[in-house]
Amino acid sequence: MKRNNKLFIGGGVLLLVILFFVFSGSSSETGPEVVVEVEQGEFVIDIMTSGSLDAKNSVPIKGPTGLRNYRIWNVTIQDIIDEGTEVKKGQYVARLDQSELTGKIKDSQLEVDETQSQFTQTRLDTALTMRQARDELINLEYTVREKQLTLDQSQFEPPATIQKAEIELEKAKRGLQQAKENYEIKRQQNVAKMQEASAELRGDKNELEGLMALSQGFTILAPQDGMLIYERSWDGKPVKAGSQVSAWDPVVATLPDLTKMISKTYVNEVDIRKVKRGQSVEIGFDAFPDKNLKGRVTKVANVGEQRPNSDAKVFEVEIEVFGTDPLLKPGMTTSNKIITKTVEDALFIPLECLHSQHDSITYVYKKSGASTVKQEVIIGDANAEHVHIIAGLDAGDRVHLSSVQGMENKEVILLEEMNGKRNPQKVEAEPEPIQNESQQPQRRRRNN
Incomplete structure (x- = not known):
């Protein structure tokens, strides 16, 4: 009797497995079928950038300011104390070469x-x-x-x-x-x-x-108490012994006010149009992966610049950091998630679900009962992982993450509201999966 029960249970399990594969459709081109549901909720469009932590206010530690009056255009730092040193007012900081x-x-x-x-x-x-x-x-x-x-x-x-x-x-x-x-x-x-x-x-x-x-000014002393932070040159490198100090701006270090911090970052020329003052920012820190703070965009440069080792034009963006933490120091690398737009009660799916046909029809493989259909969709903005669905899907619909094998020649179920707005291409033409940025909605770029 027990043996018959085991056979019955085993047969039932096998039947469920068979039914699962039958009702889930065929396998995809790349492996086992993966189906996800259309999500509904707040959809966030953001731009990810890396930046550098800095103090909003700081006191510069300068060398002599009258160098130009005596036709001295550059001086060399002969010696400087370690960065991060806590100094007192009047304490020795650096010495310049007097040759x-x-x-x-x-x-x-x-x-x-x-x-x-x-x-x-x-x-x-x-x-x-x-x-x-x-x-x-x-x-x-x-x-x-x-x-x-x-x-x-x-x-x-x-x-x-x-x-x-x-x-x-x-x-x-x-x-x-x-x-x-x-x-x-x-x-x-x-x-x-x-x-x-x-x-x-x-x-x-x-x-x-x-x-x-x-x-007398070639021996540089601290103007007040604070933590010493080296001045950075145009390429972002800190000064050191042997570095040149310009007569126009003879700053060798700063004493930052650590109670108010900012993150300086650079956004590429493609995404800068999306960045506006007042936008919210989520700030992470490479040195402390578990630490996150909020911030706000306070300054967007009007003129682009070209950073070292980069051919792209970028624009400097300044982000005010809300809150303080004694562990945070100027110069730390930050990851900045700039929230450029938020859509309430939106439908969205993973970007991998989207496919394109002759650049005129965007569609997904949607589960319809026991079968799968190719459903046209109208898309909106996208972030790094998801895309906003304006029409064509409902909350809870199930769509495939990849192409479904054997459906290449199936017709796409078209949306009536798109009639007259497509290119005159055959709907029956062979579909082309979205694989590059010219076919996808613009994705978030990580700026250097």
């Missing part, structure tokens, strides 16, 4: 010495010139007095003698007046020479003093 500055200080000192010598020589020359001019004036004044005395003593002389004395006195007076005028001109000339020499000396001394003061 070029030292050479300029030596040259400036030589110029000061030379200018000082020229200034001294000019002062001596002008003093001597003015002394000679003053002596000449004194002598001419004596001459006038002598001529006046001669005239006074000639009152009882013949008229011709008196007239001659008067002429000599007049000539002496005119000579004295001309000498006084020449003396004033020489004085003004010598004052100008001294002012010029003094200005040149003062300028050279100021440059030397400025260079000496500039040298």
Whole structure:
């Protein structure tokens, strides 16, 4: 009796297996048949990008800011403390190479010495010139007095003698007046020479003093307490000993405010039109796979750029990170899921279910009772895994994930609302599964 029961049970199981394969249809081209149900609910269209964590606000740690004033365009970092070091205000951070500055200080000192010598020589020359001019004036004044005395003593002389004395006195007076005028001109000339020499000396001394003061900035100290983060160059690489610091922006590191963080990412030119300020973002962290935070797009660049090792144009996008975590540090890699659109109460299926016929008909293999039919569908937006179904399917319908063998020549059940909107192609033509982006609805791209 027990043996008969076992045979009966075994036969029943075998019958169920046979019925399963009969009612599930034929096997697909690639393996066992897989059928999924049409889902209904919130459909999210998003863009995935990778980015870098950064502080929203930070205090720059700069080298000397007056380099350009002294024609120093680049300086080399000679030494810098480790990134991530907690520093106190006034603590040593880095030292810049002073080789070029030292050479300029030596040259400036030589110029000061030379200018000082020229200034001294000019002062001596002008003093001597003015002394000679003053002596000449004194002598001419004596001459006038002598001529006046001669005239006074000639009152009882013949008229011709008196007239001659008067002429000599007049000539002496005119000579004295001309000498006084020449003396004033020489004085003004010598004052100008001294002012010029003094200005040149003062300028050279100021440059030397400025260079000496500039040298103090080559030893860089922390402006306040914080955690040291290296400055990044244009290609994203952190500075290090041996790196060049530009005179236009001599930042070597920053002290970030870790209470407010952002993620800087880049979106390719195809997807950037979908990204808008205010869109929600789900942020993950490569260093902490279990940690996720929310965020919001706060800035979208208007001008594209070309990143290193990439031919595609990308646009910088800034994402504000909501919340803080002591484990998060600037420079960490983030995965950013930018929610570009949400459709409520939508029908959607996996992208693998879609097929195309002559680029004019999009259809799926739908289960219809015990059989399978080719059903035309109207699709909307898609994300990385699913596509929004606008028409052609209902919630709970079952569709195949892949092509069904033996149905290549079956007709597609067409939608009435698509009549007149298709290309004039034969519906009976051989179907072509969707395999590339030109045939699929646009998929989400992961941006680098």
